[in-house]
Amino acid sequence: MVTPSYIAQQLINALNIGSIYALVAIGLTVVYGILRLINFAHGDMMTIGAYVALTAVTALAMPAVAALLVAMLVVSALGVLIERLAYRPLRGAPEVAMLITSLAISSLIENGATMTLTAQPRPVRLAAELTQRVNALGLSFAVMDVLIIVLAVGLMIALTLFVRRTTLGIAMRACSENVRITQLMGINVNRVIAVAFAISAGLAAAAGVLWTGKFGIVDPFTGFLPGLKAFVAAVIGGIGNIPGAMLGGYLLGFAEVFFVAFMPPEVSGYRDAFVFVLLLVVLLVRPTGLLGAHEVNRA
Amino acid sequence: MLSVQNLHVYYGHIHALKGISLEINAGEIVALIGSNGAGKTTTLATLSGLLRPREGHIHFEGRDLTRLPVYQIVQLGIVHCPEGRQVFTRLSVTENLRLAASHRTDHTNVARDLEHVHHLFPILAKRRNQPAGTLSGGEQQMLAIGRAIMSRPRLLLLDEPSLGLAPMIVEMIFGVIASLRRDGVTILLVEQNAYRALQLADRAYVMETGHIKASGPSRALADDPAVKAAYLGG
Numbered sequence: 001m002v003t004p005s006y007i008a009q010q011l012i013n014a015l016n017i018g019s020i021y022a023l024v025a026i027g028l029t030v031v032y033g034i035l036r037l038i039n040f041a042h043g044d045m046m047t048i049g050a051y052v053a054l055t056a057v058t059a060l061a062m063p064a065v066a067a068l069l070v071a072m073l074v075v076s077a078l079g080v081l082i083e084r085l086a087y088r089p090l091r092g093a094p095e096v097a098m099l100i101t102s103l104a105i106s107s108l109i110e111n112g113a114t115m116t117l118t119a120q121p122r123p124v125r126l127a128a129e130l131t132q133r134v135n136a137l138g139l140s141f142a143v144m145d146v147l148i149i150v151l152a153v154g155l156m157i158a159l160t161l162f163v164r165r166t167t168l169g170i171a172m173r174a175c176s177e178n179v180r181i182t183q184l185m186g187i188n189v190n191r192v193i194a195v196a197f198a199i200s201a202g203l204a205a206a207a208g209v210l211w212t213g214k215f216g217i218v219d220p221f222t223g224f225l226p227g228l229k230a231f232v233a234a235v236i237g238g239i240g241n242i243p244g245a246m247l248g249g250y251l252l253g254f255a256e257v258f259f260v261a262f263m264p265p266e267v268s269g270y271r272d273a274f275v276f277v278l279l280l281v282v283l284l285v286r287p288t289g290l291l292g293a294h295e296v297n298r299a
Numbered sequence: 300m301l302s303v304q305n306l307h308v309y310y311g312h313i314h315a316l317k318g319i320s321l322e323i324n325a326g327e328i329v330a331l332i333g334s335n336g337a338g339k340t341t342t343l344a345t346l347s348g349l350l351r352p353r354e355g356h357i358h359f360e361g362r363d364l365t366r367l368p369v370y371q372i373v374q375l376g377i378v379h380c381p382e383g384r385q386v387f388t389r390l391s392v393t394e395n396l397r398l399a400a401s402h403r404t405d406h407t408n409v410a411r412d413l414e415h416v417h418h419l420f421p422i423l424a425k426r427r428n429q430p431a432g433t434l435s436g437g438e439q440q441m442l443a444i445g446r447a448i449m450s451r452p453r454l455l456l457l458d459e460p461s462l463g464l465a466p467m468i469v470e471m472i473f474g475v476i477a478s479l480r481r482d483g484v485t486i487l488l489v490e491q492n493a494y495r496a497l498q499l500a501d502r503a504y505v506m507e508t509g510h511i512k513a514s515g516p517s518r519a520l521a522d523d524p525a526v527k528a529a530y531l532g533g
């Protein structure tokens with residue numbers, strides 16, 4: 001039944017999923033912009049973030065918001081560590097070397113999580129305040145649904161301010177144009193790249209916590225599919241471009257949710273394939289993505 | 300101030316610098332001239348640390364630079380204004396200038412230097428919020444030099460600042476270079492326009508296929524028949 005309240009619920013779902021894709025896509029795009037690395041281990045940062053938050057809530061009895069912060073911090077640090085140990089030694093090597101390394105890291109994390117935590121999915125139970133439904137504007141929605149949107153948008157605003165206003169943020173944008181020349185400005189680009197990885201991994205962790213909060217379950221492969229979708233979102237928006245990643249994330253969230261909501265069941269099962277068809281169509285019309293500039297020469 | 304001994308630099312198997320030695324004294328303008336592919340850009344990139352020599356030494360005020368990271372070399376006061384301007388096209392004019400000064404801690408001087416840049420190049424003040432990619436070639440070169448000023452150079456490495464610019468802009472750029480020297484900046488100037496470079500410089504080095512072919516006071520070089528024939532159009 002297509003009723004106004006059904007459509008409203010789908011809208012909220014689309015905003016939820018879109019917000020999460022956007023957060024994940026930003027992290028991919030920030031790192032890609034600077035290092036030309038398609039980070040295959042990015043989705044796994046979501047998974048680790050979700051496990052860290054779950055542990056913080058169940059074992060340490062932390063409130064959900066504190067657990068979210070802890071997850072972001074821990075995974076940020078992990079992102080910096082991985083860059084330092086795995087990617088920095090490969091700087092200057094062909095780009096494919098880093099890409100393969102990120103695949104290796106992804107496998108390592110997924111296998112490691114399966115071995116130590118088991119492949120058994122774990123339930124993520126939210127506190128009653130979060131699952132409680134609110135009625136407003138003639139609509140009914142869960143507190144968690146609103147929280148996802150508010151937190152994600154808040155993080156995106158914070159990131160935008162950081163990248164526009166602070167010297168480090170400007171240096172990050174300069175690096176994504178030309179790392180060599182950024183060094184000539186007296187800037188320690190290793191520090192800038194470390195910060196980019198911290199932000200990238202931290203946002204993925206937040207996305208992982210929100211994702212598992214919404215779907216109520218976490219396993220070692222939780223981040224795989226949303227990570228892949230976020231990659232599609234980043235490419236649709238124009239990879240390397242932060243507003244593009246946000247736009248791509250929301251577009252994909254809306255397309256996917258409304259595809260499932262309005263297509264008959266025998267078609268809507270093709271949701272994930274549809275996402276890639278959408279990608280192909282966008283790339284046929286705009287090869288560099290919606291907001292992507294033409295590739296500048298990186299001499 | 301700067302002393303370079305027996306520098307050898309390679310691009311893979313290509314031997315681009317084959318034992319370069321040169322000296323720069325504080326307060327001088329030294330020109331580095333030579334035809335395309337001689338190794339001038341490679342020399343500057345090695346001095347600023349973008350390239351590492353396989354052999355040889357670079358001493359700046361007694362300090363060996365060959366192992367120092369690029370950003371620390373900049374912080375010592377060696378500022379490289381690269382060939383082809385290389386401004387950050389997606390950053391605004393102000394962001395470009397701000398970035399170049401971001402390693403400095405003398406904030407009141409930074410503000411004064413920004414005023415100075417706006418005074419030298421009023422068009423940059425007018426276009427301060429525009430992406431640098433929307434500037435004309437001449438304006439981008441002004442921004443590149445403005446950016447170098449914001450880094451507070453003691454030794455400024457300029458790579459072909461007049462390349463491809465209209466004569467009026469070239470005059471303006473050379474005027475600014477002269478004024479920087481009056482402010483106490485030491486300058487190593489790479490130029491296609493050998494005639495103008497020799498006019499401005501105190502001394503010059505002539506490069507050819509990775510070697511220094513000749514050196515001496517600019518006036519003497521400008522009168523040298525061999526240099527005249529090769530670089531000054533007879």
Ligand SMILES: Nc1ncnc2c1ncn2[C@@H]1O[C@H](COP(=O)(O)OP(=O)(O)O)[C@@H](O)[C@H]1O
Nearest residue numbers: 310313315333334335336337338339340341342
């Ligand atoms: N990135 C590079 N890779 C390989 N060879 C290069 C590179 N850059 C310059 N060269 C070679 O090194 C030599 C010196 O070049 P360059 O320093 O740019 O000369 P100049 O600035 O005097 O025109 C040339 O033979 C050039 O072909």
Ligand SMILES: [Mg+2]
Nearest residue numbers: 339340341382
């Ligand atoms: Mg050159």
